[in-house]
Amino acid sequence: MELTVGTIYDGKVTGITKFGAFVALPGGKSGMVHISEVANAYVEDIKQYLSEGQEVKVKLIGIDPQGRVNLSIKKALPEQPRPARQERPRQPAPAPVRSTLQKTGDLSFEDKLKHFMQASESKISDSRAFGEKKSSRRRGR
Numbered sequence: 001m002e003l004t005v006g007t008i009y010d011g012k013v014t015g016i017t018k019f020g021a022f023v024a025l026p027g028g029k030s031g032m033v034h035i036s037e038v039a040n041a042y043v044e045d046i047k048q049y050l051s052e053g054q055e056v057k058v059k060l061i062g063i064d065p066q067g068r069v070n071l072s073i074k075k076a077l078p079e080q081p082r083p084a085r086q087e088r089p090r091q092p093a094p095a096p097v098r099s100t101l102q103k104t105g106d107l108s109f110e111d112k113l114k115h116f117m118q119a120s121e122s123k124i125s126d127s128r129a130f131g132e133k134k135s136s137r138r139r140g141r
Contacts, residue, residue, distance in 0.1 A: 003025065003027075003029060003060055003063065003069060004060065005060050005061065005062060005063065006059070006060065006061075007059070007060050008057055008058070008059045008060075008076045009025050009026060009057070009058055009059075009060065010026070010055065010056075010057055011023035011024055011025050011026075011031075011055070011056055011057075011058050011071070012024045012053065012054070012055055012056070013050050013051065013052055013053060013054045013056060014030065014052065015052065016046055016047060016050060016051070016052060017046075018035075018046070019034065019035055020032050020033050020034045020035050020037075020038075020046065021033045021038070021046060021050050023056060023058055023071055025058075025069070029069060030069065031058070031060070031068070031069030031070060031071040032068065032069070032070065032071060033056075033058060033071045033072060033073055034070070034072075037061070037070075037071065037072035037073060037074055037075065038050065038073050038074065039073070039074055040074050040077075056073055056076075057073070057076040057077075058071040058072065058073055058076050059071065059072045059073075059075040059076040061075060
């Protein structure tokens with residue numbers, strides 16, 4: 001029997017490891033279900049979900065170049081409808097902050113530059129003072 005990617009098969013769990021489970025497929029073939037493909041929830045211990053000899057439905061999700069068959073149990077499950085997305089009420093956008101340069105529209109370039117440099121120096125000195133205050137707290141002073 002030829003295996004086809006995307007097809008759902010009935011299989012039987014033949015072995016369990018900490019990283020997945022081996023499943024016997026029709027036609028004497030077998031494949032592996034990685035632990036991440038067992039359930040839609042996080043699976044810490046695969047033995048909570050599967051046991052040896054258990055019959056499972058698996059979807060063939062790939063065959064790698066070495067011929068290993070990759071299977072998924074969660075993709076073989078019927079697709080569950082997603083819960084309706086609830087829209088949150090939109091908050092009004094904050095009023096735009098006007099920069100000091102916009103207030104000085106009728107000044108010459110040199111005056112604008114002087115005003116900008118003063119504002120920048122003020123911001124830099126505030127930033128340095130905050131940084132020094134913060135680093136002195138870390139040292140326990």
